[in-house]
Amino acid sequence: MSIRGKAYIMGAFEHPLRDAPDKTTPQLHAECAAGALADAGLSKDDVDGYFCAGDAPGFGGLSMIDYMGLTNVRHLDSTETGGSSYIVHVGHAAEAIAAGKCSVALITLAGRPRQARGGGGRGGFGEPAPEAGFENIYGGSTHNTYGMCAMRHMYEYGTTSEQLAWIKVAASHHAQWNEHAFLKDVVTVEEVVNSRMIADPLHLLDCCVVTDGGGALIVTSPEVAKSLKRPKVRVLGAGEAPKGPRGGLDLDLTYSGAVWSGPRAFEEAGVRPADIKYASIYDSFTITVLMQIEDLGFCEKGHGGKFVADGNLISGVGRLPFNTDGGGLCNNHPTNRGGITKVIEAVRQLRGEAHPKVQVANCDLAIAQGTGGSLGTRHGSATVILEREA
Structure with a gap:
């Protein structure tokens, strides 16, 4: 159905x-x-x-x-x-x-x-997650597992820290117009790559806010x-998919579950990536955005760094306006779960209710995409495609 x-x-x-x-x-x-x-x-x-x-x-x-x-x-x-x-x-x-x-x-x-602050790595009702005994001994954290993804993407495709920084720069250009944004200051590529290292190659400004x-x-x-x-x-279409290492059988860190959830949503909606006017992309880290943009089909795998460079995500300037509220990188990431804010800003854009400085012209088709868990271990991916009805 x-x-x-x-x-x-x-x-x-x-x-x-x-x-x-x-x-x-x-x-x-x-x-x-x-x-x-x-x-x-x-x-x-x-x-x-x-x-x-x-x-x-x-x-x-x-x-x-x-x-x-x-x-x-x-x-x-x-x-x-x-x-x-x-x-x-x-x-x-x-x-x-x-x-x-x-x-x-x-x-x-x-x-x-x-x-x-709560601890991670535990399932419901305080029971340890089934993988905890096999993985926790290696000291994996949210930061360093995403860092692994970024490092591998750089190794495979030549992606640079400067290219990742453009994602934060775009988010900050949007956040300056949001009165509720946690971080309102516009930043430069240099400021991002010169901020202190958190989990190589991810810097402080490559990370989302905590709100x-x-x-x-x-x-x-x-x-x-x-x-x-x-x-x-x-609601035109929706897709969801899990991705995990499968006990070590699938250790490719360069793609997310969006490679499956995205096509399912596009097929049900009857539209293509090229039809999308605005994109809300989950942004726990800059690498999270880059990988999902590739996996959703907005550019070829490995070309994400070139795609986001030079402001292509900035509303009014770039080819794919994204996270015009400032996203999790600058605006809001409540209880470490940014998916709902992605849908909220997509709704604002489709209604024409985004801030005038970032409102996408003639915005009639939008996508909200999210991952939850860790790109470096296991996560769920979800895609929703939304349309303004005249």
Whole structure:
């Protein structure tokens, strides 16, 4: 069953806070939900489907449904794929709506990583992840596993630190117009490559910000969408895929799961990469962006460095405007899960509600792409293609 045209994103909200010492995580979830519902012109009593991931506290969806007073929920999804979870949830919400399981789906994310740091490498309910005993002894971290990907890409294709730096430069050019962005200063290639080394070859400014906050989305049936007085953003296609080392059988660090999730989304949407006007690309690190741009088909594998150089990602200048809110590199990366913010900015662009300085002209087709986990070990990839309906 195809989801093409069977669901619409009618509400989107990004929490304005980047540091929230006086709020709880459930409060942030609830405030994001209220913001998205208000944006759509709906109330919590209209919600009959709820979607969240591992950032939801307590018993996840069960706790949040009760906390937010959602009394009419008949469909619940708490799929967890790390940072790509909320792009997955857009596709899952569209599937549930197309199947008649719900008609108004609420998706929320929230977290407070700046207030309380948590450890990684563990699965649900405190049990160690199955690979922990085989991999943790080598001291892998988020930073150095992404560094391995960057180093291998440089070895295979001649990619340079200066080319990666252009991704941060583009993000900073966009973030300067976002009043809520965590980092608003425009940076240069020289500043990026001269910032201190974090995990060779990734420098400090190659890394995303760490913020509190959250966001929410409302996905509805076509019938509900027609009743609302908001611009309609139609879900055209979605794809998802896992990628892992398979016990050492697949150790190619130069590509992501987008090589599978992207083509699936494009096929369902009936469009090509060349048709895309705006791209929201998950940007935990600069190398994350470069690899996904290649894997989605915006350029040939190994040509990503040349593609992003000289400002090709800057709105109004480049061939593929990306992350016009500043992205995770400069704006917001709540609870280390940036997928939902990618969909939110894509919705803004399609509605014509992005900042005038970064609004893409005639933006009618956008992609939101995310990875969650680690490019250097295992991760989930999710792709959603969205269209403005005239």
